[in-house]
Amino acid sequence: MEGGLTLSDSLLSVRMKHRVGGVALNVEFALTQPWTVLFGPSGSGKTTVLRAIAGFVRPDDARIAYGPMDRVLTDTRGGTFLPAHLRPIRSAAQTAKLFQNMTVEANVAYGMQWSSHPEDERQVLQEVLEKMRLTTLAGRRTETLSGGERQRVSVARAVAATIAYDGVEKPLLLLDEPFAGLDAVLRDELVVMLREWLRTWKVPVLSVSHDAAECYLLDAAVIRIAEGQVVDQGPVERVLAEERRRLLQRLRGGIEAG
């Protein structure tokens, strides 16, 4: 594996049963790769799993633990439920909820406030803005942004908070469809940039996606979820081989038809 990231056998272990809407979630998985994607159709329960890890959902029956010390975040049987803000986790939801009373820059800096190294923060903030192509928007008010710009601010905010995190262990970054709504060229650039950059920071990421091309670009481990169950997991080349074949076929078909 490139990047020199050394990880213990299990970064995050999740065992969870939860009934939500019409879906009976029953999933069990462990993260061992720097970037893992929960892959599946909408309505399969991916977002609920992410929200349970973040601490926004109390599952009916679950054990969620994080880090080399196997720190328990949720254990319904043992009566443990760590509040969201105390978890070694930073997250960005699918819909960008930007704080309207703050500028783009203040939004991105929001989760850095509780870091104890304010001198490094400034630099990290500028770097995040630059890498997420937000430098020229830094002073703008959020209501003037386009959908794609809002999405980038939301992801940048979570990334900045993750990098500025103070704890002994690196926090887990949860991203729910972080690249949805971005135009394809910019999306591909950002995907590759984030993959490389977060590796150098040794930040593990769990994201949600239903875009196979994105998973390939991320070189991610893929956990495929369907109807609330984990149906397959492993390296992207194996788990999404069928999607890749269909993607290529579609492209060839397009070329032949053209």
Added chain:
Amino acid sequence: MDLEALWLTLRLAASTTVILLAVALPLAWWITAGRGVSRALVQSAVALPLVLPPTVLGFYLLIAMGPLTPPGRLLIRLTGHPLAFSFEGLLIGSVLYSLPFAVQPLVAGFEAVDRGYIEAAAGLGASPRRVFLSVVLPMARVSLLTSAVLAFTHTVGEFGVVLMLGGNIPGATRTLSISLYDLVQEGNYDAASRTALALVAFAMVALIVIYLLPSTRKSDGRRADVVR
């Protein structure tokens, strides 16, 4: 117009508003987050002054603050005088009487804040207190202003509680509404009409201010009624 009564009324309303905001903010946030029987119980207790005759509230406060009850005796020992028929007593009565007018706009404002913003902040590591101060309160700032204006205005307009609790002591408990009552009793209709007109003008201006405020909108675009 009785200028001493005007000054007293303004002092009472300002003090009441300050105390009310300090009490109403955490209370409204608790109601917003709460559920079940305890929430209904607290909401009912807060709304009680809306439906009770002010004299009932005044009567109970008179008893509670008097020398016949343990809390009353404690208050007398702490302040050195009975709270009934004093400015402090009036202040306690006003705070209770105007409580729903401060709490309800805040609850409506807090409820209109999309949970997604609260989760976004918590997902960035913000504690509940920080979330409240940096996200919820700025988003509900219109409700905060409404709450303050209503608390102030309602205190200026109270009569029954003041009469029961404070009586009619110039400079200590005689507010504008009591002064108006006195003027009518004396048959001084000229002065009475000036006082009444001042009260009407003040209330009207306050309400215009509230209705000119940008409305708090819920995430689905419906207007959250801050004035109920």
